[in-house]
Amino acid sequence: MKSPREKRRARTRETILEAAMQIVMQHGVEALSMREIAGRIDYSPSGLYEYFSSKEAIIDELVGEGFVRLAARMEHVIHTGTALERLEELGKMYMHFALQEPQLYLMMFNRTTLSPFALAEVEQNTAYARLVQTFQDGLQSGEIRSASEAGSRELAYTAWSLMHGLSMLRLTLMHQITEDIDGIHERAFRAFVEQLK
Amino acid sequence: MKSPREKRRARTRETILEAAMQIVMQHGVEALSMREIAGRIDYSPSGLYEYFSSKEAIIDELVGEGFVRLAARMEHVIHTGTALERLEELGKMYMHFALQEPQLYLMMFNRTTLSPFALAEVEQNTAYARLVQTFQDGLQSGEIRSASEAGSRELAYTAWSLMHGLSMLRLTLMHQITEDIDGIHERAFRAFVEQLK
DNA sequence: ATCCACTACCGAACACTGTACGGTAACAGT
DNA sequence: ACTGTTACCGTACAGTGTTCGGTAGTGGAT
Numbered sequence: 001m002k003s004p005r006e007k008r009r010a011r012t013r014e015t016i017l018e019a020a021m022q023i024v025m026q027h028g029v030e031a032l033s034m035r036e037i038a039g040r041i042d043y044s045p046s047g048l049y050e051y052f053s054s055k056e057a058i059i060d061e062l063v064g065e066g067f068v069r070l071a072a073r074m075e076h077v078i079h080t081g082t083a084l085e086r087l088e089e090l091g092k093m094y095m096h097f098a099l100q101e102p103q104l105y106l107m108m109f110n111r112t113t114l115s116p117f118a119l120a121e122v123e124q125n126t127a128y129a130r131l132v133q134t135f136q137d138g139l140q141s142g143e144i145r146s147a148s149e150a151g152s153r154e155l156a157y158t159a160w161s162l163m164h165g166l167s168m169l170r171l172t173l174m175h176q177i178t179e180d181i182d183g184i185h186e187r188a189f190r191a192f193v194e195q196l197k
Numbered sequence: 198m199k200s201p202r203e204k205r206r207a208r209t210r211e212t213i214l215e216a217a218m219q220i221v222m223q224h225g226v227e228a229l230s231m232r233e234i235a236g237r238i239d240y241s242p243s244g245l246y247e248y249f250s251s252k253e254a255i256i257d258e259l260v261g262e263g264f265v266r267l268a269a270r271m272e273h274v275i276h277t278g279t280a281l282e283r284l285e286e287l288g289k290m291y292m293h294f295a296l297q298e299p300q301l302y303l304m305m306f307n308r309t310t311l312s313p314f315a316l317a318e319v320e321q322n323t324a325y326a327r328l329v330q331t332f333q334d335g336l337q338s339g340e341i342r343s344a345s346e347a348g349s350r351e352l353a354y355t356a357w358s359l360m361h362g363l364s365m366l367r368l369t370l371m372h373q374i375t376e377d378i379d380g381i382h383e384r385a386f387r388a389f390v391e392q393l394k
Numbered sequence: 395a396t397c398c399a400c401t402a403c404c405g406a407a408c409a410c411t412g413t414a415c416g417g418t419a420a421c422a423g424t
Numbered sequence: 425a426c427t428g429t430t431a432c433c434g435t436a437c438a439g440t441g442t443t444c445g446g447t448a449g450t451g452g453a454t
Contacts, residue, residue: 003451005401005450005451009401009402012402028309033439033440033441034440034441034442035439035440035441043403043404044403044404044405045404045441045442046403046404046405046406046442046443046444047402047403047404049442049443050401050402050403054441054442055440055441055442106307106309109365109366109369109370110303110307110369111369112225112303112368112369112372119371119378119381122370147391147392147394150384150387150388150391154381154384154385154388155388157381157385158359158385158386158388158389160362160366161359161362161363161366161385162355162358162359162362162389163362164362164365164366165357165358165359165360165361165362165363165365166358166362168306168361168362168365169306169357169358169361171309172306172307172308172309173306173319174316175309181316184316184351184354187347187351188351188354188355188358189355190347191347191351191352191355192355192359192389194344194347195344195392195393196392197344200422202421202422202430206430206431209431230410230411230412231411231412231413232410232411232412240432240433241432241433241434242412242413242433243413243414243415243432243433243434243435244431244432244433246413246414247430247431247432251412251413252411252412252413
């Protein structure tokens with residue numbers, strides 16, 4: 001049973017996070033300041049510490065939310081078609097998310113401080129599990145030839161790294177659009193997929 | 198002709214950069230402060246502005262130096278052997294650099310502010326040119342089958358993205374060593390190489 | 395209804411940051 | 425010997441995250 005007090009507390013907590021998320025998505029995590037958050041929701045900076053122990057704690061929360069949103073987006077990829085088709089769609093969706101929410105994506109993956117992730121943990125994520133499953137399907141049906149001793153686990157991790165690498169390069173070094181960079185990215189990922197045949 | 202004055206100036210400039218580089222490599226770019234640099238070389242913080250217009254300018258210089266070092270490292274990869282062998286060695290060397298100089302690597306690739314890079318510019322880099330060349334060799338000799346319409350340009354960019362993605366994931370999400378993560382990375386990259394056959 | 399503990403919040407302050415400005419020496423060229 | 429430039433410093437300012445002391449007001453128990 002949630003008392004009215006707890007409900008109010010949970011609501012303002014959410015308000016803080018929403019304001020913080022807005023700032024991050026609009027101006028990047030480096031523009032996030034306690035005073036800016038407080039100002040937007042008519043609080044004093046010190047008041048925020050009633051809800052979060054530090055600015056870092058707020059960011060951690062936002063990062064978690066970011067992963068939830070990414071996973072949700074990946075859920076919307078079609079479940080039908082051949083394994084290779086699905087794989088290509090998964091890649092497209094992933095990079096589309098990074099490109100559409102650049103500040104959020106950068107915040108999620110630029111953090112070295114306390115990230116209690118192990119690969120085993122990542123593999124529990126439903127979106128990631130789907131990626132592994134897709135490779136397993138492809139290997140089983142013979143769509144994907146296993147040229148090496150590599151199994152679905154290795155290939156999935158390879159695919160994720162590639163999607164991440166493409167996204168990061170796009171958002172950091174190549175954030176100035178000069179040529180048909182997005183076309184290059186799409187072709188680069190397709191090249192990988194094609195080589196699996 | 199360099200006057201003694203100019204030589205002195207160039208030397209202190211170098212001293213500043215060396216101190217800054219030390220701080221970054223030891224404690225990360227977030228620990229880099231003008232006062233810390235000044236303290237280490239017995240200057241006042243404001244004195245540094247005689248040599249660099251801002252802290253950002255110093256970081257830009259360090260990033261440039263980082264790319265020089267990375268390129269130098271890549272030069273040391275063997276030039277003999279089959280294309281696939283060389284490719285695997287290039288990948289290993291790249292990721293070895295990132296792992297050995299994590300703070301430097303993170304600083305180089307976490308920056309969104311002013312990065313005047315276009316893909317065309319990257320391709321002028323000798324180390325990157327070597328990567329492209331290796332793919333070209335592999336395609337020509339038939340070592341690498343071109344399953345798609347992808348040429349050496351696409352494949353090289355794909356390979357770079359993969360190496361970068363593996364390195365970044367390793368340094369951010371997976372910086373806590375839990376399992377044989379390095380083995381996983383080596384296998385992941387090899388899986389990619391094998392699929393090229 | 396009265397008390398009391400506790401929650402929610404604020405204002406001020408501290409230590410830190412990057413940077414601008416004014417002043418002061420030492421230097422270089424005439 | 426004069427003079428403009430260079431090199432450097434001390435101070436100060438606006439901004440940051442965070443701590444602390446205090447103050448209302450709420451919620452529950454007597």
